Amino acid sequence: MDKTQDQSKNAKIVKWLLISISTLFIAVMLLLPLVTVIIEAFRQGFEVYLKAIADEYTVKATLLTLEATLFAVVINTVFGLFAAWTVTKFKFHGKKLLTTLIDIPVTVSPIIAGLIFVLTFGRQSFIYPLLEKADVKIVFAVPGIVLATIFVTFPFISRELIPVLEAQGTDEEEAAALMGASLPRIFTKVTFPHIKWAFLYGVVLCTARAMGEFGAVSVLSGHIRGKTNTLPLHVEILFNEFKYVPAFAVSSILVILAVIVLIIRSVVEYHGKKDG
Amino acid sequence: MYVELKNINKSFGDHKASDDVSFGIEKGKLIGLLGPSGSGKTTILRMIAGLEQQDSGDIIIDGKVVNNIPAAKREIGFVFQNYALFRYMTVFENIAFGLKVQKKDKQFIRERVGELIELIGLSGLEKRYPSQLSGGQRQRVAFARALAPNPQLLLLDEPFAAIDAKVRQELRSWLKDMIEKLGVTSIFVTHDQDEAIEVADEIIITNNGRIEQVGTPLEVYQNPQTAFTAGFFGQTAVLENYTDFHTFEKPNGAEKAFVRPEFISVTKKNEPQKFKSSAVEGTVERVAFRGNNMELSIRANGALLTAKRGLDAAEIHVGEKVDVFIYRLFVTVGEKAVLLENQSAREGSVFI
Numbered sequence: 001m002d003k004t005q006d007q008s009k010n011a012k013i014v015k016w017l018l019i020s021i022s023t024l025f026i027a028v029m030l031l032l033p034l035v036t037v038i039i040e041a042f043r044q045g046f047e048v049y050l051k052a053i054a055d056e057y058t059v060k061a062t063l064l065t066l067e068a069t070l071f072a073v074v075i076n077t078v079f080g081l082f083a084a085w086t087v088t089k090f091k092f093h094g095k096k097l098l099t100t101l102i103d104i105p106v107t108v109s110p111i112i113a114g115l116i117f118v119l120t121f122g123r124q125s126f127i128y129p130l131l132e133k134a135d136v137k138i139v140f141a142v143p144g145i146v147l148a149t150i151f152v153t154f155p156f157i158s159r160e161l162i163p164v165l166e167a168q169g170t171d172e173e174e175a176a177a178l179m180g181a182s183l184p185r186i187f188t189k190v191t192f193p194h195i196k197w198a199f200l201y202g203v204v205l206c207t208a209r210a211m212g213e214f215g216a217v218s219v220l221s222g223h224i225r226g227k228t229n230t231l232p233l234h235v236e237i238l239f240n241e242f243k244y245v246p247a248f249a250v251s252s253i254l255v256i257l258a259v260i261v262l263i264i265r266s267v268v269e270y271h272g273k274k275d276g
Numbered sequence: 277m278y279v280e281l282k283n284i285n286k287s288f289g290d291h292k293a294s295d296d297v298s299f300g301i302e303k304g305k306l307i308g309l310l311g312p313s314g315s316g317k318t319t320i321l322r323m324i325a326g327l328e329q330q331d332s333g334d335i336i337i338d339g340k341v342v343n344n345i346p347a348a349k350r351e352i353g354f355v356f357q358n359y360a361l362f363r364y365m366t367v368f369e370n371i372a373f374g375l376k377v378q379k380k381d382k383q384f385i386r387e388r389v390g391e392l393i394e395l396i397g398l399s400g401l402e403k404r405y406p407s408q409l410s411g412g413q414r415q416r417v418a419f420a421r422a423l424a425p426n427p428q429l430l431l432l433d434e435p436f437a438a439i440d441a442k443v444r445q446e447l448r449s450w451l452k453d454m455i456e457k458l459g460v461t462s463i464f465v466t467h468d469q470d471e472a473i474e475v476a477d478e479i480i481i482t483n484n485g486r487i488e489q490v491g492t493p494l495e496v497y498q499n500p501q502t503a504f505t506a507g508f509f510g511q512t513a514v515l516e517n518y519t520d521f522h523t524f525e526k527p528n529g530a531e532k533a534f535v536r537p538e539f540i541s542v543t544k545k546n547e548p549q550k551f552k553s554s555a556v557e558g559t560v561e562r563v564a565f566r567g568n569n570m571e572l573s574i575r576a577n578g579a580l581l582t583a584k585r586g587l588d589a590a591e592i593h594v595g596e597k598v599d600v601f602i603y604r605l606f607v608t609v610g611e612k613a614v615l616l617e618n619q620s621a622r623e624g625s626v627f628i
Contacts, residue, residue, distance in 0.1 A: 171356050171358065171360035172360045172361075172362055172363070174327060174356070174360065175354065175356060175360040175362075175421075176362070176373065176377075177347060177348060178325060178326075178327070178347050178348060178352065178354050179348065179373060179374035179377050179425065180348035180349070180374070180377045180378065181348075181373070181377045185377065189362070189365075189373075190362055190364075193364035194363070194364060
């Protein structure tokens with residue numbers, strides 16, 4: 001009797017200990033920095049904050065970030081859906097290799113990803129003369145930034161979809177195909193309802209990652225203000241110029257965007273769980 | 277023949293799933309494809325449906341070779357083992373799916389689906405999702421969905437495997453009645469001999485990718501043509517040296533023998549018996565009550581036999597010595613099975 005009481009008491013202590021450790025950790029590692037960003041941004045008052053945000057280069061950087069994010073999300077959505085569908089619903093040689101290749105951007109450092117693109121499309125590359133002839137600029141230009149963002153974020157959607165599709169199997173699709181349903185019909189009526197929430201979750205994650213991408217973009221951008229500067233790069237430049245308030249003000253935009261994405265994520269997750 | 281398979285071969289890598297499979301099925305019949313798992317029965321079903329392509333051979337449905345006709349155009353209804361109901365569609369939408377694909381008009385679809393829901397006895401549950409149905413109900417929906425476009429052939433892959441025992445019994449007779457009523461030619465796959473015997477008009481026995489025997493349940497049960505079939509049905513015991521049990525002749529090339537419980541009579545030492553001289557002594561190892569009979573496991577001449585005894589006969593205990601008399605058995609000669617009657621019983625019947 002005493003022993004069991006002791007045990008339940010111990011369990012309670014362990015429980016509260018674990019809760020306090022994780023809360024403390026999150027508070028120090030995550031909340032504190034975020035709050036600091038906001039406080040620093042408003043240190044010299046709201047007007048200075050507004051001025052920093054309304055700065056021409058900040059606005060351009062924000063627009064470029066949104067542009068790159070939009071391209072990356074749209075292209076990766078299409079690619080992710082096709083890749084996940086192909087990998088899970090068909091049998092073919094080299095399937096294992098394909099799934100491994102999809103994961104490369106997660107394992108490779110973004111800086112290296114950036115360098116790869118510089119080498120592929122830069123002046124040293126054999127493709128460069130062709131690009132120059134066609135008057136297409138990739139390195140140190142907007143297309144390069146978009147490419148880098150796509151590269152870094154491309155596994156996010158397919159990685160969310162593959163486990164869900166694998167768990168589902170192919171029976172329902174086979175049943176639909178046997179009744180004469182066309183591929184688009186099978187996809188919209190049978191497969192998509194099943195992966196809807198995982199898909200949205202993947203899109204949200206991809207968006208978050210695309211907005212914050214620094215490494216690969218940094219290599220490819222060339223840091224031309226008002227032209228090839230994204231928000232994270234702009235923050236870095238301001239910070240290096242000791243313009244702390246503007247740096248934190250611009251950071252706060254990213255923080256706010258991140259919080260919005262987090263809220264969307266929670267809503268998606270909630271609905272996904274409810275639908276089971 | 278309504279459905280005909282001619283010399284079908286199919287391999288998956290090194291595994292030969294179908295080895296020169298040929299059989300024919302008459303229109304309106306309910307056929308059971310019976311065999312142990314891995315015997316190639318599901319592959320046969322999937323090839324008829326067009327979900328797999330045979331390596332060689334012809335599949336003929338209603339006089340047409342369908343080898344190159346895609347699955348969707350074969351007008352086949354298929355009930356999957358785990359039903360594969362569309363989980364994000366209601367019962368109504370599931371059954372209506374095939375009709376919508378065929379672009380039937382709305383009024384027609386509503387009537388046809390209503391009819392089918394009535395038929396499967398799920399009126400009032402049209403708006404439920406598959407996850408809100410019991411196993412038996414799901415099976416009925418899968419059945420209705422397969423039937424909705426009026427297929428010329430209905431295929432069912434282990435239709436009762438995912439249902440618990442009690443409901444299974446009920447569903448078996450339901451499905452048999454339903455298919456009889458609708459008159460649609462049907463083939464179902466099963467590994468359960470009781471199920472095949474009870475439901476099918478005709479049984480096709482598969483083993484190792486080959487067809488062992490085709491016939492009515494009674495035929496395949498009573499006259500097994502192959503060693504495999506003889507051993508597959510019933511609670512058969514294998515006798516490696518069947519001549520130890522008296523008065524069976526030994527045909528040329530005879531090897532071992534299969535004995536079913538109903539071929540054995542067990543008598544207590546103090547009971548009168550007809551063929552005392554041909555009986556052998558055995559020791560009872562296990563007695564189990566089986567509801568309407570007692571099941572005895574008896575060790576005799578080194579073999580373990582299973583026998584049945586009525587409940588009104590005198591009780592037999594574990595460890596007791598009893599006399600065992602075998603009326604008949606199936607002897608294997610190579611791949612073939614031969615039925616042998618006990619000679620003393622045959623002589624005995626002449627006397628009476």
